[in-house]
Amino acid sequence: xxxxxxxxxxxxxxxxxxxxxxxxxxxxxxxxxxxxxxxxxxxxxxxxxxxxxxxxxxxxxxxxxxxxxxxxxxxxxxxxxxxxxxxxxxxxxxxxxxxx
Amino acid sequence: xxxxxxxxxxxxxxxxxxxxxxxxxxxxxxxxxxxxxxxxxxxxxxxxxxxxxxxxxxxxxxxxxxxxxxxxxxxxxxxxxxxxxxxxxxxxxxxxxxxxxxxxxxxxxxxxxxxxxxxxxxxxxxxxxxxxxxxxxxxxxxxxxxxxxxxxxxxxxxxxxxxxxxxx
Amino acid sequence: xxxxxxxxxxxxxxxxxxxxxxxxxxxxxxxxxxxxxxxxxxxxxxxxxxxxxxxxxxxxxxxxxxxxxxxxxxxxxxxxxxxxxxxxxxxxxxxxxxxxxxxxxxxxxxxxxxxxxxxxxxxxxxxxxxxxxxxxxxxxxxxxxxxxxxxxxxxxxxxxxxxxxxxxxxxxxxxxxxxxxxxxxxxxxxxxxxxxxxxxxxxxxxxxxxxxxxxxxxxxxxxxxxxxxxxxxxxxxxxxxxxxxxxxxxxxxxxxxxxxxxxxxxxxxxxxxxxxxxxxxxxxxxxxxxxxxxxxxxxxxxxxxxxxxxxxxxxxxxxxxxxxxxxxxxxxxxxxxxxxxxxxxxxxxxxxxxxxxxxxxxxxxxxxxxxxxxxxxxxxxxxxxxxxxxxxxx
Numbered sequence: 001x002x003x004x005x006x007x008x009x010x011x012x013x014x015x016x017x018x019x020x021x022x023x024x025x026x027x028x029x030x031x032x033x034x035x036x037x038x039x040x041x042x043x044x045x046x047x048x049x050x051x052x053x054x055x056x057x058x059x060x061x062x063x064x065x066x067x068x069x070x071x072x073x074x075x076x077x078x079x080x081x082x083x084x085x086x087x088x089x090x091x092x093x094x095x096x097x098x099x100x
Numbered sequence: 101x102x103x104x105x106x107x108x109x110x111x112x113x114x115x116x117x118x119x120x121x122x123x124x125x126x127x128x129x130x131x132x133x134x135x136x137x138x139x140x141x142x143x144x145x146x147x148x149x150x151x152x153x154x155x156x157x158x159x160x161x162x163x164x165x166x167x168x169x170x171x172x173x174x175x176x177x178x179x180x181x182x183x184x185x186x187x188x189x190x191x192x193x194x195x196x197x198x199x200x201x202x203x204x205x206x207x208x209x210x211x212x213x214x215x216x217x218x219x220x221x222x223x224x225x226x227x228x229x230x231x232x233x234x235x236x237x238x239x240x241x242x243x244x245x246x247x248x249x250x251x252x253x254x255x256x257x258x259x260x261x262x263x264x265x266x267x268x
Numbered sequence: 269x270x271x272x273x274x275x276x277x278x279x280x281x282x283x284x285x286x287x288x289x290x291x292x293x294x295x296x297x298x299x300x301x302x303x304x305x306x307x308x309x310x311x312x313x314x315x316x317x318x319x320x321x322x323x324x325x326x327x328x329x330x331x332x333x334x335x336x337x338x339x340x341x342x343x344x345x346x347x348x349x350x351x352x353x354x355x356x357x358x359x360x361x362x363x364x365x366x367x368x369x370x371x372x373x374x375x376x377x378x379x380x381x382x383x384x385x386x387x388x389x390x391x392x393x394x395x396x397x398x399x400x401x402x403x404x405x406x407x408x409x410x411x412x413x414x415x416x417x418x419x420x421x422x423x424x425x426x427x428x429x430x431x432x433x434x435x436x437x438x439x440x441x442x443x444x445x446x447x448x449x450x451x452x453x454x455x456x457x458x459x460x461x462x463x464x465x466x467x468x469x470x471x472x473x474x475x476x477x478x479x480x481x482x483x484x485x486x487x488x489x490x491x492x493x494x495x496x497x498x499x500x501x502x503x504x505x506x507x508x509x510x511x512x513x514x515x516x517x518x519x520x521x522x523x524x525x526x527x528x529x530x531x532x533x534x535x536x537x538x539x540x541x542x543x544x545x546x547x548x549x550x551x552x553x554x555x556x557x558x559x560x561x562x563x564x565x566x567x568x569x570x571x572x573x574x575x576x577x578x579x580x581x582x583x584x585x586x587x588x589x590x591x592x593x594x595x596x597x598x599x600x601x602x603x604x605x606x607x608x609x610x611x612x613x614x615x616x617x618x619x620x621x622x623x624x625x626x627x628x629x630x631x632x633x634x635x636x637x638x639x640x641x642x643x644x645x646x647x648x649x650x651x652x653x654x655x656x657x658x659x660x661x662x
Contacts (some may be wrong), residue, residue: 002108002148005210010112010145014119014138016203021123023195029128029173033135036166037119040142043158051149054225056232059154060241063233066161067248071255073166077173078262084177129352133302136345153390156334164341168370171348172363229330230390 007048014041032076039069108148115141132170139163152229299353304458307346311461314339318468319392321478321558323551332392333384336469337377343462344369347426364589365426371592372424376466378600379420382413382607383473396477405476409625410607412632414474416600421466422577423588423596426459467566467573475565478558494546498553501560502542509535595639603632 018041021034043062050058115138122134139162147155226232237245317332319325329335344366351362383406384390387398399405407414471477486495509532516528538560545556606628613619613627 002105006108006112007145007149009207009210010116012203012206013116014142016199017116017119017123019202020196020199021119023199024192025123027128029170029177030123030125030131033128033131033170034123036135036162037122037138040139040158040162043154044142044145047146047149047151047154050151051225056151056226056229056236059151059229060233060236062151062154063157064244064248066157067252070161070165070169071251073169074255074259075262077169078259081173081176082262133349152329153331153334156329156331156338159338160334160341163345164338164370167345168341168348168366171345172366175348175352175359175363227330228389 004048004052007044011041011045011048014038014044028080029077032073032080036069036073039065104148108145111141111144111148115145128174129171132167132174135170136163136167139167150225150229153233299349303346303349303353305346306349307343307458308461310339310342310346311458311465314465315468317392318465318472319396319477320562321555322393323555324478324559325393328393329391331390333380333390333395333469333473336392336465337373337380340373340462340465341370343426343458344373346458368588368592369424369426371589372420372596375592375596375600376417376420376424378597378604379413379416380469380473382410382600382604383417385604385608386410386611387473392472392477395473396479399476400479400483404621405474405479407474407476409621410474410603411625412603412629412636413600413607414470416596416603417470417474418573418576420592420596420600421470422573422580423592425463425466425577463570463573464566467569468562470569471562471565475569478554478562480557480561498546498557501557501564502539502546504564505535505539505542509533509539595636599632599636599639602635603628606632 015038018034018037022031022038025031025034043065046058046062046065048058050056050062118134118137118141122131122138125131125134139158143155143158143163146158314336316326317329317335347369348362348366351365384395386402386406386409387395389395389398402409476483480497480500482497485497512528512532512535516525516532519525519528542556542560545553548556610619610624610628613624614621
């Protein structure tokens with residue numbers, strides 16, 4: 001049996017990486033992705049504790065967190081697209097493909 | 101069991117490495133790919149904790165929903181979001197220092213309470229995972245379910261309103 | 269020994285340059301391979317949760333249905349990556365293709381859930397056992413759910429374009445095509461596997477899984493313990509073997525003749541297995557015959573699927589995504605509600621099954637006709653931009 005602190009340590013590591021990404025990156029899409037990673041880390045934490053006590057309340061709450069993450073991503077990206085669009089950006093610069 | 105230990109190490113290593121790779125990419129399309137890898141590996145860990153519905157929901161919602169959204173947004177915003185030169189600024193330094201301090205604090209907490217957090221006795225999980233979650237969701241936490249539905253509806257309406265082109 | 273530092277220095281230089289090339293060269297060169305792998309792998313992984321027989325499975329997931337469903341979304345990510353790396357389509361076209369796939373997956377999910385509602389469980393084995401318990405496959409209890417799932421699957425399948433000779437003339441795209449020549453088999457492999465997964469899902473939820481038709485009809489042959497209907501698989505295999513053999517004798521081409529002979533041989537072997545297992549312990553019998561019925565039903569479904577896809581005109585509403593969101597998804601949702609109401613009527617108010625199903629189906633058909641007529645009669649506007657090119661909105 002894997003001790004629960006291993007799962008907690010893993011979720012801590014993931015959370016720290018996500019937090020570092022959210023704080024350090026300037027690209028809004030990257031910030032949103034880091035927030036998604038942070039939420040996943042919280043999920044792992046919740047589910048580990050739910051396994052510890054043998055109930056499903058933690059897993060249920062993690063479901064709500066997932067729904068919330070999806071909502072926030074959709075809204076954030078929608079706002080982002082609208083802002084970029086109003087700034088006059090067009091997706092016509094397909095030469096951007098060549099520089100990866 | 102050694103097999104589950106190995107599995108956990110494998111998934112945890114992949115998840116951590118992918119997350120690290122994701123936040124250090126300069127291009128965001130590889131970032132989205134690494135986000136996908138992180139979420140998949142975390143799904144494996146969730147499945148190991150016998151949370152089958154949460155695992156399936158993680159695949160469906162996070163991977164099928166969020167990663168898809170990210171990839172589509174990245175594709176639509178390619179000229180703007182692509183190449184950003186890395187400049188050193190004080191915010192980077194301060195934020196990483198802050199994060200490091202918090203991480204060290206939490207690790208110290210773990211270290212001090214090392215013995216107290218092992219499994220006391222492995223409590224048996226309900227065998228019908230979906231059924232148990234349905235019981236709790238629809239009997240005990242029903243207001244939460246309703247609230248989540250309304251939030252989702254509000255989000256959908258909001259995004260559709262955002263996406264409507266303003267016709268002058 | 270004095271050459272050792274020089275040797276080490278050379279090795280280090282080589283390693284450094286290799287690492288630099290690996291890390292900083294165009295990272296997008298991994299993308300086509302990754303995309304194909306993502307698509308194929310997501311399809312193969314879904315087979316882990318699918319049950320081919322009463323005990324023939326890899327994993328017994330409690331929420332197996334959702335897991336199998338989630339893998340098709342993983343496949344969409346693979347499709348996106350593949351289209352993104354080919355560089356031959358417009359970004360908007362790629363995004364629209366991905367949105368089409370995702371929209372029809374949502375419609376298929378809603379239609380599938382209307383069958384799952386009748387079972388009361390998301391576990392694959394419980395769904396099939398529920399169909400055994402209720403005495404009818406769910407295709408008879410929720411017929412519109414099956415039809416809607418079929419329609420959404422047909423519209424939502426990602427067809428791989430055959431690389432036609434001389435399609436691209438510019439340098440970048442020809443480089444893409446030279447890679448594409450190897451990718452095309454994987455592209456169609458991914459599509460085929462997802463097709464199989466869709467068929468497996470449909471048969472599990474609606475078609476009775478591994479159940480024999482009339483699974484509760486237990487009449488035996490006189491004197492033996494062999495059930496009458498259990499003789500159908502061996503008979504079918506024997507008939508197929510005889511047919512292949514007859515075809516082989518009338519084939520002029522020697523290659524085809526060999527193929528037909530081999531097929532008839534394989535069918536004969538299967539006939540022997542299926543007959544032999546009739547006298548085996550019941551576990552083996554149900555397992556082998558269950559696998560046969562499952563594969564046979566999947567084959568029938570795939571045949572119908574491909575036949576319909578070839579013969580059906582592409583969505584008449586003009587724009588597939590609008591058809592999904594304006595027609596299929598509302599109809600699937602209403603079908604779900606009606607099926608659930610019919611279930612409640614059957615169990616709580618003791619209506620007859622036929623009555624409740626007819627009422628539910630009738631309501632959904634009426635609403636579907638209304639939705640369809642409303643969509644057809646809508647004026648289709650094509651927005652033209654300054655160059656006169658059609659700029660279709662979703």
